Amino acid sequence: xxxxxxxxxxxxxxxxxxxxxxxxxxxxxxxxxxxxxxxxxxxxxxxxxxxxxxxxxxxxxxxxxxxxxxxxxxxxxxxxxxxxxxxxxxxxxxxxxxxxxxxxxxxxxxxxxxxxxxxxxxxxxxxxxxxxxxxxxxxxxxxxxxxxxxxxxxxxxxxxxxxxxxxxxxxxxxxxxxxxxxxxxxxxxxxxxxxxxxxxxxxxxxxxxxxxxxxxxxxxxxxxxxxxxxxxxxxxxxxxxxxxxxxxxxxxxxxxxxxxxxxxxxxxxxxxxxxxxxxxxxxxxxxxxxxxxxxxxxxxxxxxxxxxxxxxxxxxxxxxxxxxxxxxxxxxxxxxxxxxxxxxxxxxxxxxxxxxxxxxxxxxxxxxxxxx
Ligand code: ADP
Ligand code: MG
Numbered sequence: 001x002x003x004x005x006x007x008x009x010x011x012x013x014x015x016x017x018x019x020x021x022x023x024x025x026x027x028x029x030x031x032x033x034x035x036x037x038x039x040x041x042x043x044x045x046x047x048x049x050x051x052x053x054x055x056x057x058x059x060x061x062x063x064x065x066x067x068x069x070x071x072x073x074x075x076x077x078x079x080x081x082x083x084x085x086x087x088x089x090x091x092x093x094x095x096x097x098x099x100x101x102x103x104x105x106x107x108x109x110x111x112x113x114x115x116x117x118x119x120x121x122x123x124x125x126x127x128x129x130x131x132x133x134x135x136x137x138x139x140x141x142x143x144x145x146x147x148x149x150x151x152x153x154x155x156x157x158x159x160x161x162x163x164x165x166x167x168x169x170x171x172x173x174x175x176x177x178x179x180x181x182x183x184x185x186x187x188x189x190x191x192x193x194x195x196x197x198x199x200x201x202x203x204x205x206x207x208x209x210x211x212x213x214x215x216x217x218x219x220x221x222x223x224x225x226x227x228x229x230x231x232x233x234x235x236x237x238x239x240x241x242x243x244x245x246x247x248x249x250x251x252x253x254x255x256x257x258x259x260x261x262x263x264x265x266x267x268x269x270x271x272x273x274x275x276x277x278x279x280x281x282x283x284x285x286x287x288x289x290x291x292x293x294x295x296x297x298x299x300x301x302x303x304x305x306x307x308x309x310x311x312x313x314x315x316x317x318x319x320x321x322x323x324x325x326x327x328x329x330x331x332x333x334x335x336x337x338x339x340x341x342x343x344x345x346x347x348x349x350x351x352x353x354x355x356x357x358x359x360x361x362x363x364x365x366x367x368x369x370x371x372x
Contacts, residue, residue: 002031004066005079005156005189007052012061014047021047023213024061029206031066031156034183035191036200039210039236045193048210049159052191053082065157081155083163087146089134095121096130099148120148123182140171147182158183160192164199176202197237201225209233216361230361231280240282241327242359243301247277255358257281261322264298266353271360280359287355288329290317290347292339300350303327305341317341319349 007029014022022044029035037045050056052063054075062071070078089098100108100117108116121127124144134142143163150158163179164172180203183190194200200207201221208218209232217229228234231242245257245265255267257279270279294302303319306326310316315336319327329349341347 002156002187002189005031006066007031007157007189007191008062008064008067009048009052010062010064012048012051012058012063014044014051014056015059020213022051022058025213025215027208027215027218029189029191031189032187033189033205034180034203035189035206035208036204037191037193037208037210038195038197038200040195043210044213045195045210046161049082049161049191049193052157053080053159054078055082076153079156080159081150081153081157082159082161083146083150084161087134087142089142089145089149091134094131094133095126095137095145095148098134098145099152101149102153116152117148120152121145123151123185124148124178138171139167140175143167143171143175144178147179151182151186155188157189157191158186160190162193162195164194172199179203201237209236211236226284227357228282228359231282231359233361234282234359239285239330240357241285241288242280242282242325244278244280247273247275247279250274255279259301261301263296263301265356266298267356267358270358282357282359283351283355284357285316285328286314286330287351288331288349289351290329290331290341290349292341292345292347294346294348297348297350299353299356300348301327302346302348305343305345305347308341308343319347 009025009027012022012025039045047056051058054073058071062069064070065079096114096117099120100113103113103116118127118130121130124147126141126144164175167175176199192203204221206218207221207224209216209224211232217224217233224233225237228237234240234242243259245259247255248258248264249256253269255270255273257265257267267281273279301321303321305317306320307318314330315333317329317331321327327349
């Protein structure tokens with residue numbers, strides 16, 4: 001880990017009049033990590049990024065980079081570079097001059113500027129186009145110029161605000177690979193804001209899930225996906241069914257929860273929960289088994305098939321179980337087509353008790369996550 005590029009955010013709040021854009025955030029990002037910040041529009045991602053970059057000042061709290069308090073340091077002096085969403089390239093300048101621009105502002109002599117700019121263009125595989133102007137490039141190439149331009153100041157931390165959102169699906173996947181490769185080569189900290197879950201999961205060492213100005217969970221992608229902290233994170237990251245019940249019995253390391261319809265669920269111990277308390281839990285969509293013989297039992301739910309979608313590598317079956325949220329099963333293609341379901345059919349969805357995952361965090365979100 002690179003201590004020089006570690007970021008410590010402590011108690012940071014940003015108010016815009018009455019709006020709490022960022023609310024008392026604590027976060028450590030290890031030096032050299034690829035961090036993805038994710039959350040719905042308006043949850044404070046850009047504001048937090050801009051405070052790290054020095055384009056905004058926190059209302060309270062501190063931000064340190066490499067152990068040094070930079071809360072009030074100038075933008076150009078804190079070792080960060082921000083890549084803008086709209087690239088903001090100069091239309092009349094060559095790629096070399098675009099990339100070298102910030103060195104010119106710093107008074108670096110022309111020959112040195114040119115060499116460094118060409119080195120950066122080489123890093124993003126655009127050296128062969130160095131003399132072109134931006135309008136002679138594709139969207140993906142312009143993106144890479146913007147990246148080279150941000151990197152030329154040799155930042156300790158590169159900040160990217162939804163860098164791939166203007167690209168089509170194909171380019172987005174290619175640029176994603178390229179960003180990861182660059183970050184590996186450079187060994188600096190990347191903080192990448194996105195609102196798409198697959199992007200965060202694919203790229204990040206650390207995923208930071210935000211909601212209404214606060215961090216709901218900050219952990220590795222596998223941890224966030226497999227052990228979401230709250231109903232909000234489970235819904236937002238996708239792939240999960242969220243269920244609710246009240247504690248029926250607590251017994252040596254086991255909690256039995258009863259749902260509204262009376263079904264019992266065997267959960268692991270729930271810290272601090274006693275009889276009658278509400279407990280949220282989740283079960284992954286790919287852990288579900290569907291059967292047409294109804295007949296109750298534990299760790300299951302009955303429902304009516306509402307929708308069936310073939311997804312190539314699996315079949316997605318949505319059930320109406322009478323609760324507000326649909327219940328979804330991802331089924332193995334071969335097994336599904338050996339005994340397919342029909343819309344309107346009554347089925348029983350069941351799973352092994354060990355797949356019940358407790359969601360200890362508050363169910364405090366009003367946001368509806370995107371569907372996959
Ligand atoms: P995100 O990037 O997650 O979409 P933002 O950080 O842009 O969210 O915004 C968080 C909240 O702060 C929103 O409610 C937004 O309207 C508000 N906000 C952001 N910038 C400003 C500003 N300059 N003035 C007033 N309100 C702002
Ligand atoms: Mg934003």
